[in-house]
Amino acid sequence: xxxxxxxxxxxxxxxxxxxxxxxxxxxxxxANGPLCACDILESFKITQPTLSYHMKMLTGSNLxxxxxxxxxxxxxxxxxxxxxxxxxxxxxPKPENRPxxxxxxxxxxxxxxxxxxxxxxx
Amino acid sequence: xxxxxxxxxxxxxxxxxxxxxxxxxxxxxxANGPLCACDILESFKITQPTLSYHMKMLTGSNLxxxxxxxxxxxxxxxxxxxxxxxxxxxxxPKPENRPxxxxxxxxxxxxxxxxxxxxxxx
DNA sequence: ACGTTATATCGATTTTTTTCAATATGTTGA
DNA sequence: TCAACATATTGAAAAAAATCGATATAACGT
Numbered sequence: 001x002x003x004x005x006x007x008x009x010x011x012x013x014x015x016x017x018x019x020x021x022x023x024x025x026x027x028x029x030x031a032n033g034p035l036c037a038c039d040i041l042e043s044f045k046i047t048q049p050t051l052s053y054h055m056k057m058l059t060g061s062n063l064x065x066x067x068x069x070x071x072x073x074x075x076x077x078x079x080x081x082x083x084x085x086x087x088x089x090x091x092x093p094k095p096e097n098r099p100x101x102x103x104x105x106x107x108x109x110x111x112x113x114x115x116x117x118x119x120x121x122x
Numbered sequence: 123x124x125x126x127x128x129x130x131x132x133x134x135x136x137x138x139x140x141x142x143x144x145x146x147x148x149x150x151x152x153a154n155g156p157l158c159a160c161d162i163l164e165s166f167k168i169t170q171p172t173l174s175y176h177m178k179m180l181t182g183s184n185l186x187x188x189x190x191x192x193x194x195x196x197x198x199x200x201x202x203x204x205x206x207x208x209x210x211x212x213x214x215p216k217p218e219n220r221p222x223x224x225x226x227x228x229x230x231x232x233x234x235x236x237x238x239x240x241x242x243x244x
Numbered sequence: 245a246c247g248t249t250a251t252a253t254c255g256a257t258t259t260t261t262t263t264c265a266a267t268a269t270g271t272t273g274a
Numbered sequence: 275t276c277a278a279c280a281t282a283t284t285g286a287a288a289a290a291a292a293t294c295g296a297t298a299t300a301a302c303g304t
Contacts, residue, residue, distance in 0.1 A: 012141070012143055015137060018141070019141035027214060031215050037281060046263080049265080049282080053261095053282095053283095068271085070271065070280090071270085071281080079215050138291095142292080159250075168293075171252080171294060178252085190251095193300080
């Protein structure tokens with residue numbers, strides 16, 4: 001029931017993760033296969049701590065998985081989570097959601113075209 | 123060619139637009155059909171200028187269309203643009219993109235498992 | 245023209261995000 | 275154990291985003 005609420009925040013986390021240009025580029029990089037942080041770092045003009053921060057955002061949203069391989073940290077796109085986000089977005093445009101209340105400003109939705117009479121709101 | 127660059131920013135704009143909780147909720151509202159600003163406003167605990175700001179973000183990203191109907195501003199989800207974003211995201215996980223350079227930190231990708239010898243980077 | 249209503253813009257403030265230098269942690273090979 | 279390397283964390287500063295009150299603009303009815 002309020003699992004939905006939690007889900008929304010999970011999706012929001014992912015959307016936030018994708019809303020930064022550097023991170024979106026990192027995601028595109030990882031789409032080609034796993035990479036270690038040192039490789040990713042070379043593709044950008046940012047410092048190592050900044051990359052580490054971005055990777056934390058990405059792993060924190062579960063869009064990216066990480067495993068240690070010796071000295072190196074290997075990052076990979078979590079396809080399932082990524083697909084999950086896409087599925088969520090894909091379900092939005094359909095009218096099965098009705099997540100919040102709806103009121104009407106002027107009787108009906110399209111009745112505003114010919115707003116001969118206006119409904120006063122108390 | 124660099125149309126791709128522009129496209130990326132368009133997608134990034136949309137992702138930024140969706141990365142705010144209020145705006146994501148507005149999108150869900152609009153998924154049920156067009157609404158005027160006054161109606162949307164009632165669903166949130168924000169002021170009218172703030173809503174106007176958010177709607178500007180949403181229309182600026184083209185995820186939402188707006189038309190004046192008399193005194194009212196009617197907002198509606200731009201399904202085509204929304205789908206465009208979803209399509210873009212859906213294409214990311216496949217290896218047809220290779221958007222940026224790739225280097226290798228230790229020979230191959232999986233060779234790091236048994237990193238008997240390490241390749242020094244000059 | 246005027247008053248009312250709906251929305252937009254402006255200016256300032258608060259909040260959040262991004263960034264980096266310094267430093268810490270963890271791993272490996274000698 | 276220790277030096278070297280890869281990555282993480284911390285603390286502070288800069289940049290960007292969100293918010294609001296005041297005010298402007300636009301449309302309508304009278």
